[in-house]
Amino acid sequence: MKFQWSGILFVVLGIIVIALSSLLPFCPKLEDMEMTCHLSQFADKITGIVILGLGIASFVFPQKIVRGFIALEVFVASVLVSLFPTVILGTCGHVHMRCHAIAAPVLLLTGVIFALISLVVAIVLLRGARNESKHD
Amino acid sequence: MNLNTTKIAFLNSWRSPFRSIGLLVLIAVFSTVILAGGLFSLSLDQGLSVVGSRLGADVILIPSGSDIEKNGLFLQGDTKQNFLPQDLLKFVQSHSGVDQATPQHYFTTLGTSCCEKKVSVIGFDPKSDFVILPWIRQVLTKGVPAGSLVVGSDLQIGSKNSIRFFDQEFPVAAQLEPVGNKLDQAVFATTETVAQIRAAAEKKGYHFVSDESEVSAILLKLKKGADVNQLSQDIHFEFDGVQIFERKDMFGTIEKTVHLFQRVSWILAGFFLVIAIVALSVSFSVSANARKKEFAVIRVVGGTRKKLRRIVIAEAALVSSVGALVGTLFGSLVFFPFRVWIVDVFEVPFLLPPILTIVGVYVVALIVPFAVGPLAASRVAFRVGNLDAYQVLREGER
Amino acid sequence: MILNAKNLWKRYSRRGETFAAVQDVNLEALPGELTVIFGKSGSGKSTLLSILAGLNAPDEGAVSLNGKDLYSLNDEELSRVRNLNIGYVPQNDASLPNLTVLENVILPAALAGLEDAEAVAQRILNSLDIGQLADEYPSKLSGGELRRVALARALVLSPEVVIADEPTSNLDDENGELVFRILAELSRNGTAVIVSTHDPRGTEFGDRLYTMKGGILSPS
Secondary structure, three states: OOOOHHHHHHHHHHHHHHHHHHHOOOOOOOOOOOOHHHHHHHHHHHHHHHHHHHHHHHHHOOOHHHHHHHHHHHHHHHHHHHHHHHHHOOOOOOOOOHHHHHHHHHHHHHHHHHHHHHHHHHHHHHHHHHHHHHHO | OOOOHHHHHHHHHHOOHHHHHHHHHHHHHHHHHHHHHHHHHHHHHHHHHHHHHHOOOOEEEEEOOOOOOOOOOOOOOOOOOOOOOOOHHHHHHOOOOEEEEEEEEEEEEOOOOOOOOOEEEEEEOOOOOOOHHHHHOOOOOOOOOOOOEEEOOOOOOOOOOEEEEOOEEEEEEEEOOOOOOHHHHEEEEEHHHHHHHHHHHHHOOOOOOOOOOOOOEEEEEEOOOOOHHHHHHHHHHHOOOEEEEEHHHHHHHHHHHHHHHHHHHHHHHHHHHHHHHHHHHHHHHHHHHHOHHHHHHHHHOOOOHHHHHHHHHHHHHHHHHHHHHHHHHHHHHHHHHHHHHHHHHHOOOOOOOOHHHHHHHHHHHHHHHHHHHHHHHHHHHHHHHOOOHHHHHHHOOO | OOEEEEEEEEEEEEOOEEEEEEEEEEEEEOOOOEEEEEOOOOOOHHHHHHHHOOOOOOOEEEEEEOOEEHHHOOHHHHHHHHHHOEEEEOOOOOOOOOOOHHHHHOHHHHHOOOOOOHHHHHHHHHHOOOHHHOOOOHHHOOHHHHHHHHHHHHHOOOOOEEEEEOOOOOOOHHHHHHHHHHHHHHHHOOOEEEEEEOOOHHHHHOOEEEEEEOOEEEEO
16 A cells, blocks of 8 residues: 555545534534535535545555546545535525535535645546556 | 647646646636625625615614624614613604604514524614615515514525514515625514514513613704704713714714725735736746747747747736636635625625626636736747847757 | 858857857858768857858858848748748757657647648658657657757758758767768758768768868868
């Protein structure tokens, strides 16, 4: 197992998503009420774990082409991080609720930034893989 | 294969990613600042303008110990539960300098669950009111039906078109246009409806410190030529525990805050413009110096001086165009999702400007950063065009 | 008559003193001839070739190509002549590092607005035994390979005049021989070729031989 730079990066991104999902102000789960913002928090936390797992997978598969595809998967996961609290699941309806005003925008921005980062990583790795295969 | 100026510029940028990304990020930051700063500033202007138009009163009287909030208007439910002296309303109504006087009652309902935010209720007297009714009449021409509420633009009305207070449904007669401050989260009710809300609260076991006769604020419209200082003296002579604020005090505070924020955003934009131009100029200059031989080769095989300059400018334009696009995307992601939080934290009047204005800001946020690249590279391009190809090629021999 | 140089002078200053790198040189390059100029480093060969290639204006004298005085042309016209009529191989192995070998070779065609030069470029690279490097970047090439890329680039538009400054430096015997054969074949096909070299094979392949010493050109 080799500690590839892309793997380390994705582990860090995953940790950040998990931390944000845990620390940002979401409403707690209630017995008698379906809390969409709680679901969004949960979904983003799971996605953060997935990103972290993909980062660890990069250590196991050092080949650039595999890591490139892992980066693409991180890209998709990052997009989901931004979409869960905003489009797919949402948060509380009142716009001034902290889950709506703070948590959702932070995760939206984080997801977009991480998506851009992982896309750049994917391009670098897949280009590198293509150049290597030309020399083989 | 078409290897024109654009393609050469693209290949040079694509295959030197670190340099290109650094410059791109710089332009993107500048574009973000222009977009977010521009929208922020214009939203403040819009909010200020609407707030100004809502200020119907010349003077507001509030109890001592209460604070007029930074946004200066219509208090958010004073938690200290201070009230004005009992006879003050009658006193000012009969004062020679006062044309109209109207009382307001403020209180805050408690949220019964995390999803029911605390709501500020502003009770007004429909017989004497001259501040809220003109505003309400924009959406409700026939007046407020008995037992109904008028709500701010940010409040969520259920499917029953009502709001629940203390387990009692109160119908919503209308939802107001946005103001850009906490009034968008407020509920307006006549004194009669306020009494119903209080009764519902009492049934649930909540007891108010005050009774219906106690007033949170009195808003005055003065007669032409009235002396505010005289009015103030007369009030203080008769009553203790009253604060008096003129319209210019209230509005002036808001205006000062808004202008401060605007100044900061323009300074930031100017700062990043200078940084971007200087950094890009230095970067292009260093890069051009390092790439002299490349340019010399292009001259050797028949590239004109104009061609060389075009390649340099094209590279700069490519980087700055992508940077501007990335920056506007990022600026949009920062501004639009976070603007509610901005309003809540900074407590400034904040309303999105008209759509055409927003489009205009986007155009500026795209064009100005885009222009910075070629502008910064123009001197370098001129220098590159003038290089002595043979001398440059010979430099490597020594 | 294609390339004619008359009474060329080029002076430089070094440590306050002026010296003539090219002194009163007269030279004619005819189609179908391989002209070889021998001389030590610092003799003025490179300076002379740069003047003939339209890259370095002389202080005195004139260079004409098909009767047109090169240095009386404006930048656009002279650039066009360098692009279409003259193929120059500089002594240094300069290339564009962000273009592949093939893209470097077709650069003159691109500047001339001509598309579809890849096939010709590939053929030239093959003849120089570097065809397999077409998709590589210059940073991956040896000095000798870069020399041949520069030569290929000079030949891609089939110019009337090819001027090569030390084309076989950095090349092993086999590839040096290959380059001279190609230049000789070019001249046999009607191109006027001017080469400066230390390589003794120049005497074997050259039609006209000169020696340059202290800026003065004389027949060998």
